[in-house]
Amino acid sequence: MPSTSVEPVVEEFLSRLRAMYAGGSVDAVAEMLADCVVLAHRGRLPSGGDVSLQILDGVTVDEQLQIDVALDRIEETSVRVHYDALVRGTQVAEGTVRYVCIDSASGRPTSLPTQQPAP
Numbered sequence: 001m002p003s004t005s006v007e008p009v010v011e012e013f014l015s016r017l018r019a020m021y022a023g024g025s026v027d028a029v030a031e032m033l034a035d036c037v038v039l040a041h042r043g044r045l046p047s048g049g050d051v052s053l054q055i056l057d058g059v060t061v062d063e064q065l066q067i068d069v070a071l072d073r074i075e076e077t078s079v080r081v082h083y084d085a086l087v088r089g090t091q092v093a094e095g096t097v098r099y100v101c102i103d104s105a106s107g108r109p110t111s112l113p114t115q116q117p118a119p
Contacts, residue, residue, distance in 0.1 A: 006112040010079050013099075014071055017081070021067040053095035063087045077101050077109040 009032075016028045059065060065085055072080040078100045085093035103110040 006074060006114055009113055009115065010071060010074055013079070014069055014081065018069050021069060051095065051097050053093065055093045057087075057090065057092040059085075059087055059092050065092075072096060074112070076111055079112065 013029075013032045016024075016032055020026055020029050065087060068084040068086065070082045070084075072082040074080075078098050080096055080098045083093075083095045083097070084091055085095075101110050101112050102108065
C-alpha cells in the first residue's frame with residue numbers, strides 16, 4: 001500500500017466522479033487525469049489496467065439510473081474504483097475500473113501523484 005499522502009488526491013478524484021455522475025462537469029474529472037492517469041478500458045492494457053462489468057437486470061430509457069461510486073483499493077501505481085448502478089433502489093449493474101498512472105514520457109506505470117495537477 002502506498003503512503004497515505006496519495007489519499008487526498010484519490011478522495012478528490014472520487015468526489016469529482018460522484019459529482020459528474022450526478023450531472024456535474026466532465027471537465028472537473030478530466031482536470032484530475034492530467035498527463036499521468038489514464039482510464040483502463042476495453043479489457044486489459046499493457047500496464048495491467050482492467051474493467052469488470054456485470055449487468056444484473058435491464059433498464060428502460062425513461063428510468064432514472066443512480067450510480068454509486070466507492071474506493072475499492074489504492075495500489076502503488078493504480079486506484080481501483082467500484083461502481084453500483086441502481087434503479088429505484090434495486091441494483092441493476094456493478095463494475096470495477098482500475099485507473100492506472102502512466103508516465104507520459106515512457107508509457108510505463110508510475111507512482112500515483114501526491115498532489116493534484118495544476119489547473
